[in-house]
Amino acid sequence: MSRRILILLPALATLSCDQPPVSPVAPKNSPPQLERRQVELSTAPLVEHVISPPATDPAINPAFGNHYAWLDSTAKSNHRLLVVLPGTSQAADQFLLIQQLGARLGYHVIGLSFPTSPGGIAKLCPPTANAPACYENARLEILDGIDRTTVVSVNPANSIDNRLIKLLQYLVAQYPDAQWSQYVDDGAPKWPLIALAGLSLGGGESAMIAKLRLVDRVMMFSSVPDSIGTQSAPWTVGHVTPTNRYFGLVHQQDGFFLPILAGWDSIGMRAFGTPVQVETSEPPYAGTHMLMTNLTPVGGFVGLNAHGSTATDKFTPLDAGGVPRLLEAWRYMLTASPRKSDH
Numbered sequence: 001m002s003r004r005i006l007i008l009l010p011a012l013a014t015l016s017c018d019q020p021p022v023s024p025v026a027p028k029n030s031p032p033q034l035e036r037r038q039v040e041l042s043t044a045p046l047v048e049h050v051i052s053p054p055a056t057d058p059a060i061n062p063a064f065g066n067h068y069a070w071l072d073s074t075a076k077s078n079h080r081l082l083v084v085l086p087g088t089s090q091a092a093d094q095f096l097l098i099q100q101l102g103a104r105l106g107y108h109v110i111g112l113s114f115p116t117s118p119g120g121i122a123k124l125c126p127p128t129a130n131a132p133a134c135y136e137n138a139r140l141e142i143l144d145g146i147d148r149t150t151v152v153s154v155n156p157a158n159s160i161d162n163r164l165i166k167l168l169q170y171l172v173a174q175y176p177d178a179q180w181s182q183y184v185d186d187g188a189p190k191w192p193l194i195a196l197a198g199l200s201l202g203g204g205e206s207a208m209i210a211k212l213r214l215v216d217r218v219m220m221f222s223s224v225p226d227s228i229g230t231q232s233a234p235w236t237v238g239h240v241t242p243t244n245r246y247f248g249l250v251h252q253q254d255g256f257f258l259p260i261l262a263g264w265d266s267i268g269m270r271a272f273g274t275p276v277q278v279e280t281s282e283p284p285y286a287g288t289h290m291l292m293t294n295l296t297p298v299g300g301f302v303g304l305n306a307h308g309s310t311a312t313d314k315f316t317p318l319d320a321g322g323v324p325r326l327l328e329a330w331r332y333m334l335t336a337s338p339r340k341s342d343h
Contacts, residue, residue, distance in 0.1 A: 044075070046103055051069065052067075056170040060162070064113045065091030069108075069111075070110075075105070077179070080106075082108070083197070085112055085197070085202030085206055087201045089116055090312070094314060102197075108180060112160065112164055121135060122256065127228070144160075144161050160209075172184060197218075198221065200225055203248075206218050211238065217247065219249075221248075233263070244289070245338050248289065249311075250275075250292050250293075251307065275292045276290070295325055296317060
């Protein structure tokens with residue numbers, strides 16, 4: 001096991017590289033640093049593990065990047081696991097800022113790699129009467145690996161379900177004193193203790209998991225984009241997880257802006273207030289669960305920059321000191337106490 005030191009948040013972070021007999025994915029450029037004074041973060045070293053998926057299960061395809069696991073061993077634990085899911089054609093190492101912040105706020109954190117199909121489900125599913133079933137079947141196949149559609153091709157070994165439980169089991173075995181075992185129950189993730197966060201594709205998978213299983217909270221960044229015209233996909237209606245545990249952040253220049261708002265309405269998030277623009281307001285944003293921004297992404301309004309800017313390290317807007325301008329919105333989504341109104 002090799003070790004190296006990174007500068008993060010702004011203290012040292014210990015990196016443990018867990019490598020199987022396959023070539024690791026090359027790391028991306030280091031993301032901007034979070035600023036301690038704005039979020040009252042610990043100054044202790046963050047523990048970071050970069051784990052190639054085949055190290056947890058040889059049947060897993062390494063092509064979609066490494067898993068990440070984070071822990072602030074001196075922070076007061078909230079005894080919750082944060083699982084961050086990347087968007088289409090993205091990998092877990094493009095969301096390190098959210099992962100680091102979660103660790104500083106007391107979460108055990110996983111950045112999970114999984115098959116993020118090129119093109120995006122919102123574009124691959126045809127704009128026909130079959131679109132609703134296509135969206136749902138594609139998302140379910142990504143989740144559990146059961147063959148349901150030709151739009152995606154995910155087997156059980158490479159599903160989110162298998163990747164997550166195999167990673168948790170690996171972390172429990174390798175780091176028995178780090179309390180990863182509290183998130184495993186009889187060979188399955190302990191979903192009521194798990195908070196889910198994801199951008200676009202990953203946000204939709206987070207919402208799908210929460211539809212089927214009771215989870216601690218759901219944070220949807222630029223998601224859910226599944227739509228028929230400007231209307232949300234039918235699968236967003238009805239969910240096991242209470243409505244008050246869902247939070248969302250969307251860019252107003254996102255091409256999916258209206259369908260995303262429609263999806264939030266289908267979930268029932270408007271019961272807690274109308275969308276609030278974060279750069280002209282302050283936490284707790286009048287208690288709303290629907291946040292929006294019109295900040296210019298890094299690189300400007302080119303391509304899907306606005307869509308990615310709500311959470312992706314590369315595109316999220318920064319202030320003059322290099323601090324993410326959405327930092328307090330992220331913190332609110334990670335820590336706000338759900339308002340009363342379960343269903």
